[in-house]
Amino acid sequence: MSTFMDKIKALAAADKKTIVLAEGEERRTVQAADAVLKQGFADIILLGNEAKIKEISKDLDISGARIIDPATSELTEDFANKLYELRKAKGMTPEKAAETILNTLYFGCMLVKTGMADGMVAGAVNSTANVLRSALQIIKTAPDTKVVSAFFLMIVPDCEYGENGTFVFSDCGLNEYPDEEKLAQIALSSAKSFRMLVGEEPKVAMLSYSSYGSAKSEYVDKVRNATELVKAQAPDLKIDGELQLDAAIVPEINASKAPGSPIEGKANVLIFPNLDAGNIGYKLVQRLAKAEAYGPLTQGIAKPVNDLSRGCSYEDIVGVVAFTCVQAQKQA
Structure with missing residues (x-):
């Protein structure tokens, strides 16, 4: 254990x-x-x-x-x-x-x-x-959310990224193709879950195949718009997007691809744009990095019920x- x-x-x-x-x-x-x-x-x-x-x-x-x-x-x-x-x-x-x-x-x-x-x-x-x-x-549902989502707590051994190798990955279990409002709610809930279980400040990355407009499509726009919704609702939360995975967790790449980013390439909460990406992402890390994957844990219900x-x-x-x-x- x-x-x-x-x-x-x-x-x-x-x-x-x-x-x-x-x-x-x-x-x-x-x-x-x-x-x-x-x-x-x-x-x-x-x-x-x-x-x-x-x-x-x-x-x-x-x-x-x-x-x-x-x-x-x-x-x-x-x-x-x-x-x-x-x-x-x-x-x-x-x-x-x-x-x-x-x-x-x-x-x-x-x-x-x-x-x-x-x-x-x-x-x-x-x-x-x-x-x-x-x-x-x-x-x-909890009073402050309309979206129930699922996250994994990932513990990656010998890892310099995240919070000493600890991350929340979300949503990896429930919402297939969340729109920008749902994606924003998932990010807010996931930040709370990270603080609750890890006890450290969440740094949230809204993931995409694009960083700061390097690609243009409706899918990129969705992630960028969701990020702005979160900032409006939680102005003190450290969050950035849209970001590619390397720009989210590697400070040197973040400085190059996303200069001035508030999370500085130190993301510990990773929000995936859809369930395909989230489910594949957590299983890749679990198998290839031999990470411990705890979940799916449920967030957004008024009292805890876990599947x-x-x-x-x-x-x-x-x-x-x-x-x-x-x-x-x-x-x-």
């Missing part, structure tokens, strides 16, 4: 939060619960049928976790009523709410919405679309729980 993950777990343990694992009947999820409880940095709620959960965790110690079965819980009726009130303008009926709340994703989000839990982690068996749909219908890859290991779930705890601390 990296020194950085040690730091995140220490931060989580300093102000312990309660995290819902919505897929409690899944083996990797209970393995993660066992590990988190042993390491002591979070309290855990597992959702699902208690007999099934105990059957798949016979060789594990999850005695410290709270197990809730939506099918039998005393909370279910109240949660169904709350869901109906939240969604009745969208066509939700009391009968449909009573059925929907039995889904552990919706039940888990209601635990977070009502303050009985501080965050939720799911996605080992559920699709990203289903995880985020439940979060947006119940918890909704997992369905190919995740239980260790991946443990790491996402730790990040979710730190997000919950900062959003409290």
Whole structure:
């Protein structure tokens, strides 16, 4: 485990939060619960049928976790009523709410919405679309954003760039072709995420195949316009664009291609113009530079809900729980 993950777990343990694992009947999820409880940095709620959960965790110690079965819980009726009130303008009926709340994703989000839990982690068996749909219908977006996006925290070994090799890459998981307004929101959220998790000043580069007008197209204009939107909303944020990757992270090239740049070629938050670039970029760095890639982590939801890859290991779930705890601390 990296020194950085040690730091995140220490931060989580300093102000312990309660995290819902919505897929409690899944083996990797209970393995993660066992590990988190042993390491002591979070309290855990597992959702699902208690007999099934105990059957798949016979060789594990999850005695410290709270197990809730939506099918039998005393909370279910109240949660169904709350869901109906939240969604009745969208066509939700009391009968449909009573059925929907039995889904552990919706039940888990209601635990977070009502303050009985501080965050939720799911996605080992559920699709990203289903995880985020439940979060947006119940918890909704954060007050200062209309865009939910996904970022990776990248830790590159023996790297002189970024924040001692630490970067936020965004959006690498959700928004395929964001327009300039969405791209600006992604940049603002990503800067906040970097400050929250790394504890250092964000320096944001809006990436393109062009630097300071070296190429001209509508795609370059989009990145440049998004940069100006961010500057208007956050005038104290260090941000520049449009920039090619080398001009963003290499001071000497920045001085040549973008003289006077406020980030001086020291970007630690990289905003990609579309999902193709972001997804390819993080995987290139992960594989070729042997970087640690933590994510996709979600930003822009009013309370933290994080999605997992369905190919995740239980260790991946443990790491996402730790990040979710730190997000919950900062959003409290």
